[in-house]
Amino acid sequence: MKKIALVGCGFTGTMTAVHLIRNACQPFELILINPRQSFNRGLAYSPYSRKQILNVVASRMSAYDDNPDHFLNWICGLDDFKGVDRNILANSYLPRYLYGDYLRDIWIRTLEISKAKKIVISVQDAQVAAMEVSEDEIVLSLDNQKTETVQYCILATGNQVPRNPDISNDHFYNSPKYFRNPWDVTAVRNADPGYPLLILGNGLTMVDTVSGLIENGFSNKIYTISPHGFTILPHKHHGIDYSSMREEFQDKQCLAEILRIVNKHVRLIRKFGFSAEPVIDAIRPVTQQIWQNLTIHEKRIFMSRLRHFWDAGRHRVPMHIHAGIRHLTETGKLNQYAGKLLNISETENHIMVRFFDVQQQVEKEVVVSRVINCTGPATDLLKAEGHFLKGSLLKGTIIQDDLKLGIMANPDTFEVYNAYNQPYKNLVAIGALLKGVLWESVAVREFVY
Ligand SMILES: Cc1cc2nc3c(=O)[nH]c(=O)nc-3n(C[C@H](O)[C@H](O)[C@H](O)COP(=O)(O)OP(=O)(O)OC[C@H]3O[C@@H](n4cnc5c(N)ncnc54)[C@H](O)[C@@H]3O)c2cc1C
Incomplete structure (x- = not known):
């Protein structure tokens, strides 16, 4: 029986597995490798807060291209939404954890189909730590000391944590007061109420982080710095077909x-x-x-x-979220700078951040208790410490695209390229890893089956 491994089982990996099973004409063995807490849900749909919402309305979030109302129908069937008008739900930005529940439900139903088709499924609660590719097989070493040898492998590892911005004192990045992973709940918990706090970045993750901090009782000032300041637009006219x-x-x-x-x-x-x-x-x-x-x-x-x-x-936000950010700005709770980070230094009690304020054309300093990196997912895998694909790049098994946004693959078949720009017949990549090849391969509606 052929063995297929799926590395990463968030939205992309789960839906790839679902389609493999639905379309299968003969039995095969499928090994799904993903840490348990984000299995099926991935990073986006296992949020630390039940208040974090989708940035797309429910009517546009179906996981199936051939069934556009699938998510909406699923939502309408939930007890929590009994009696709520379908049109209201269709045009609502629902909590992201619910989308995780939806993917989980799709997966559980698909397991029934796999049994009927005699497809053997196993799940590894682990991360892939290294990958060896040859023409006949792919060997995956897992961080739980196990090894999986398969004939085919699909890479769907999603987004990486943000990169550390360049500053002269990069020792600071070892500090417990620095939070590189903004999607981890520790970034917003137990912040020192006696000092303001700094968020690097002014995009969607900044918005989530501000609301996470407030939800966790933080009431001091929040500063944000990014090259352009806050420029997120609200969804105003969604649904207009132009x-x-x-x-x-x-x-x-x-x-x-x-x-x-x-x-x-x-x-x-x-x-x-x-x-x-x-x-x-x-x-x-x-x-x-x-x-x-x-x-x-x-x-x-x-x-x-x-x-x-x-x-x-x-990347827009719903109107009411946009209004909330504006309100925080107008009341002085949130100070959003367009600026360039110059340096960060740490004393025993606090952190001093120096930056160039682009609007006022002067250097400024703020004193804060922690720094949270919300600059967006890093893409250069050669700089990604601990990522198994860095090892594959260094060995020359795979190559990066020219802009270092992901890895090189055939844009139609998604077959990953080797060092000679030749596609592997047994290794494909999907989702964020293809950003350099396709640019838009990072969200639900852009996903190509
Ligand atoms: C915070 C956030 C909110 C978002 N909100 C939306 C939204 O509202 N609507 C929308 O359309 N898009 C949204 N997106 C975009 C989102 O990334 C995609 O919609 C989609 O979730 C991407 O799926 P994915 O499977 O490629 O990545 P993910 O869902 O992140 O899944 C990747 C999985 O791979 C696993 N993994 C990584 N490395 C390894 C390894 N070495 N071994 C094993 N497993 C590994 C991870 O644990 C993870 O579970 C959001 C993204 C983020 C980060």
Whole structure:
């Protein structure tokens, strides 16, 4: 019987397993490797707070491309939502833990199908620590000292923790007052009430972290620093279909031409009172094609000059969350700086952070009790301490994309490339690892089955 290993079982890994089982015509053995606490749920859907919500409305979060109402129907069937109007639920931003429950439920139902098809499933509560790839087999060494030898392997390891920003005193990053992983509950618990606190980054994770701190009783000031300040936009017009503009996108258009089309449509719909939101949403189904058609030079220009605008338009928050952040800012509880971090030093009781305030064009210093890194997932695997794919990169078994956003793979088959740019027939990658190849492969609706 063929043996397949799935490394990482969050949203992407779980749904890949579900499709493998649903489409199977003959028995096989499937080994799922993922730490127990995030099995099925992954990082996004095992949040530390039940208040953390999805950034997409329920009607758009189906796990199945061929059944767009699947999540909404599941939600409507829950006792907690009995008597709530379906349209209200469809347009609501529901808690992320519920989406984790949904994925768990899909998995449990799929196990029944696997039994009927005589597919042998085993789950390893572990992390892969090393990988050896040859033409016939893949050997995975796990951190629980076990080894799995399989014929095929699917990599779905999702996002990494943020990288440490460059500062001269990088010893600080060993301090217990520094929280590199913003998704771990320890980042928001037991903060010293006597001092303010600093969050690096001004994106969606900053928003979650601020609400997590407040939920845990923190009432002192919160500072945030990022190169552009707080630029997250609220969802204003979700559900508007502006797909007609997509007809203007053709194969092999250069970045300048794409920008011309986007700017033209943003200007046009602004006259009718809309923000850029419908334009960004209309581009999303073709983002992967656009990205693949760009030259490396154009991709670099995008990353250095345009990425910020894309991120601001693409990663929005619900209106009420946006209003909450604004309120905290207006009442002086939250101070959001556009700035460049210069250095961080630590004394026995507190931390001094020096940065350049871009708006006022002066150096400033703030005194805080802890620093939480919310700068977004790191992508350069060669700098990822302890990641098993770093070892594979160093050995030359796999290679990075030019922009170091993930690993190189065939954009159609997802087969991972070896050092000679040749695809392995037995190793595929999916999800965030393909960011450099596809750009948009990081969220539920962009997932390609
Ligand atoms: C905080 C947060 C909130 C988000 N909210 C949304 C949202 O509302 N809507 C949306 O569409 N997208 C959201 N996203 C994007 C989200 O990343 C995707 O929707 C989706 O969860 C990605 O799934 P994934 O399987 O690729 O990664 P994950 O779900 O993170 O799964 C990866 C899994 O791999 C495991 N893993 C990693 N390394 C190893 C290893 N060496 N060995 C074994 N297992 C390993 C991890 O433990 C994890 O369980 C959010 C992302 C984050 C970080």
